[in-house]
Amino acid sequence: MDANMTSDDTTTINELRQKVQKFVDDRDWNKYHNPKDVAISIAIEAAELMEHFQWIKENELDEVIKEKSAELQDELADILIYCLSFANSVGIDISHAVTQKIQKNESKYPIEEVKGNYKKYTEIRNNKPFHQ
Numbered sequence: 001m002d003a004n005m006t007s008d009d010t011t012t013i014n015e016l017r018q019k020v021q022k023f024v025d026d027r028d029w030n031k032y033h034n035p036k037d038v039a040i041s042i043a044i045e046a047a048e049l050m051e052h053f054q055w056i057k058e059n060e061l062d063e064v065i066k067e068k069s070a071e072l073q074d075e076l077a078d079i080l081i082y083c084l085s086f087a088n089s090v091g092i093d094i095s096h097a098v099t100q101k102i103q104k105n106e107s108k109y110p111i112e113e114v115k116g117n118y119k120k121y122t123e124i125r126n127n128k129p130f131h132q
């Protein structure tokens with residue numbers, strides 16, 4: 001898989017999963033890519049992405065995103081790679097999981113109740129608890 005020939009339009013999630021699994025297998029790293037450590041790694045990489053925005057003001061965002069596009073791309077890739085590895089290690093079908101969660105979110109956030117409204121679900125529903 002040549003990175004320059006790869007795009008979301010032509011690559012499947014399964015191909016990326018296999019690429020990550022091959023990387024792990026080739027290095028005999030399955031013992032490290034266990035669900036606990038990979039979950040921790042997802043959070044660490046998310047923090048690395050957030051670090052690029054630490055102390056940045058709203059009016060500086062566009063410039064930072066432009067100047068740090070390569071770093072942001074790498075951090076996003078790190079997060080996704082660990083997400084794919086997590087799915088591999090616990091056997092989650094990502095397409096099913098994402099589709100199912102979007103359906104849950106659609107019922108939790110009905111368009112007619114939330115459109116253009118940034119309020120949290122608990123505020124919209126008069127602080128009634130919700131199920132995830």
Ligand SMILES: [Mg+2]
Pocket residue numbers: 045048074075078
């Ligand atoms: Mg990183």
